[in-house]
Amino acid sequence: MKEILLLKYGEIVLKGANKRYFEDMLCRQLRRKAKPHGNFEIYRSQSTIYIQPKDDFCDMDGMMAAAGKVFGIVAICRAAVCEKNMESILETVKAYIPPHLEGKKTFKVESKRSDKSFPLDSMEISREAGGAILSACPRMRVDVHNPDVTVRVEVREFGAYVHPGPVKGAGGMPVGSNGCGLLLLSGGIDSPVAGYMMAKRGMTIEAIHFESFPYTSELARDKVLRLAQIVSEYNQDDMIVHVVSLTHIQEELVKHCDEDYFTLLLRRYMMTIADRVAHRYGCGALITGESLGQVASQTTEAIGVTDPAATLPVLRPCIGLDKEDIVVTARKIGTFDTSIEPFEDCCTVFTPRHPRTRPDLKKVLEQERKLPFEELVEEALAGMYRVDVTPEGYEIRQPISQN
Ligand code: ATP
Ligand code: MG
DSSP states (O other): OOEEEEEEEOTTTTOGGGHHHHHHHHHHHHHHHHGGGOOEEEEEETTEEEEEESSTTOOHHHHHHHHTTOTTEEEEEEEEEEOSSHHHHHHHHHHHSGGGGTTOOEEEEEEEEOOTTSSSOHHHHHHHHHHHHHHHOTTOEEOSSSOSEEEEEEEOSSOEEEESOOEEOOOSBOTTTTOEEEEEOOSSSHHHHHHHHHHHBTOEEEEEEEEOTTTSOHHHHHHHHHHHHHHHHHTTTOEEEEEEEOHHHHHHHHHHSOGGGHHHHHHHHHHHHHHHHHHHTTOOEEEOOOOTTSSGGGSHHHHHHHGGGOSSOEEOTTTTOOHHHHHHHHHHHTOHHHHTSOOOOGGGTTOOSSOOSSOOHHHHHHHHTTSOHHHHHHHHHHTOEEEEEETTEEEEOSOOOOO
8 A cells, every 4th residue: 555644734824825935845845855865756745845756765764754854844644545435445444554553442534525526525434434443343433522533535736645633743943043152062961952942943053063073072072973864854954063173262261260160161162162153154143052041151140141152143042942852852852862862061160169150241251351352262262163964974074183
């Protein structure tokens, strides 16, 4: 029996003149996702995207999982294809639906007829299909109010389709429909989740990671890039990670500034450097994994001190989330196990014993002026290198400069 995937997208997202543009965007992203799973034809019609295998070697399970990661898709139906006549529909219902009713007691049939030339109306289609199911599965009962399974028959432009109901899609908005953001990606739990959340709202994600070699190791960097691999899947299968060394900046901070201010000063450097990189590569915002009050540098006052170091808006999608909520998402998107691997981050080397939780911007700036801020920023940017990341792996584009 031939199967097909029918994908429904959020109507709210696709309103008005942009509808076409978004639909094409989704089709392109799905075509790319489809490649490893076989030869599929992907097209749209009547507010539905069709993913149709072109031969018998297509991996429908794999395709379905891949489509489940495309933002903007709200529901995915895996359906059997039938000809547009009642005989074929009933035959397909009898053959395709019973395995989906195993262990279930009640069902109903809902039909949709977008081809109005079809001789039966949707009520009649449902009634006949219901009869076919009852004859194939005599132990099932019909319950129109609260059924265990709702079987659907859809009579559409190009054919008729039968399925046991949709599964949830990734939701959100198509990646690329809301500009580009530069994610400050650490090896922790929060920042990959922040990247996922903004990708879900339609942002294309590019990332920046700060390392502090030799205080942080190659293993720590590898961990971050493996996290980036997972995030890249939600970013439509590729992502650039810019890597910047903070070693010299940190050494200078330790030598010249008061310990209480290390983290705040370092975070101001991070924000400034990220802001420059974002401007250079056309990103309209920075994204961090900060959550209010989680650590000393994430109090309102501390954020008030680090924020002005950036000119672009700083998006913090985790700001109001408890750690437990962030962990739930990290597990769902598959980053959690990697995030908890124990490697050091540049923020955790030279951590002050008593970090300032209610810092005063004036005092921070006094500390900052002890160092040639601009020079250090320029030097860090000069040593930056790029890593190209896909879900399958990563490639470091320029050799690491170690000073
Ligand atoms: P996470 O779990 O994301 O590491 P965290 O609770 O450990 O967050 P911090 O270490 O204070 O918090 O970092 C706050 C945010 O700053 C991170 O979510 C991330 O966006 C950014 N950040 C921290 N360290 C780095 C780094 N080495 N490279 C890039 N961004 C970083
Ligand atoms: Mg961290």
